[in-house]
Amino acid sequence: MSDPAFIDQIMAVMEAAFDPAWGEAWNRRQLTDALMLPNTFAVLISESGEELTDYSSQVAAGFVLSRNAPGEEELLLIAVRPEFRRRGLAEKLVDALKAQAGARGAEKIFLEMRQNNPAQTLYRKLGFQPIGRRQDYYLFADGSRMDAITFCLMNKNV
Template sequence: MTPQNMAQIHAAAFTDARAWSAAEFASLLDSPYVFASHASQGFALVRVVAGEAELLTIAVHPDHQGQGTGRALMADWMARATHTAGEAFLEVAADNAPACALYAACGFVIAGRRAGYYQRSSAQAVDAWLMRAPLG
């Protein structure tokens, strides 16, 4: 999957947040610390530093959501990250029910909160949950 494909899927999936450009994806993928898990209509981008894996973003095209792709992407990157990391973390908007449910199903638990972290174009800012999960 190219950075262009990733930018297209990201823009389609994140309707209430700034879309990441193809150049941003290309730059992230240039880092030796970043890897991607891919499916035909989705991807996850992960950075591993100092034994901790951070899910930078995950997106499944809206036309293909609810078919198990997100769960498969999570399983793939978490299995790959066990080689270099003992723990994983991520941030998610508290009002993102599908993502919160997906992460909980994958073993993530809430470890912190950033009040008003996500700006919304048409509503009040939303808290971010910091979630963590052991790997391996």
């Protein structure tokens, strides 16, 4: 999906949600290039928890971006605007991802995150299991490094 209004909505959440200290937000070019690929998908959610259908008039409070491969899905990014956090929106986004990825045949959902990201609590609550650790995987601008943890969820929505 390369509709500019769709990209605008995701970028607005991206810029509001990610702490620049970690350099994890994607730029517009990265996002647009990714969404040109037929196996990359985004779900957008409103403040009230409904999936966005009209990208020009509704405002996104959060999004989840994922990539499909045969039998599996990778959660690439999930974000919710700071003012709408801790209301269950990320849980709803993961539920929508599970349903949509299931319809694409994804029996497993993988993700990778830096080890100190508080989102880990969310993933564990939703049933993701840690399956691996990549030592010193992330390199930051100050030269420091941090491990990545890989999580996997068995998707029952297939």
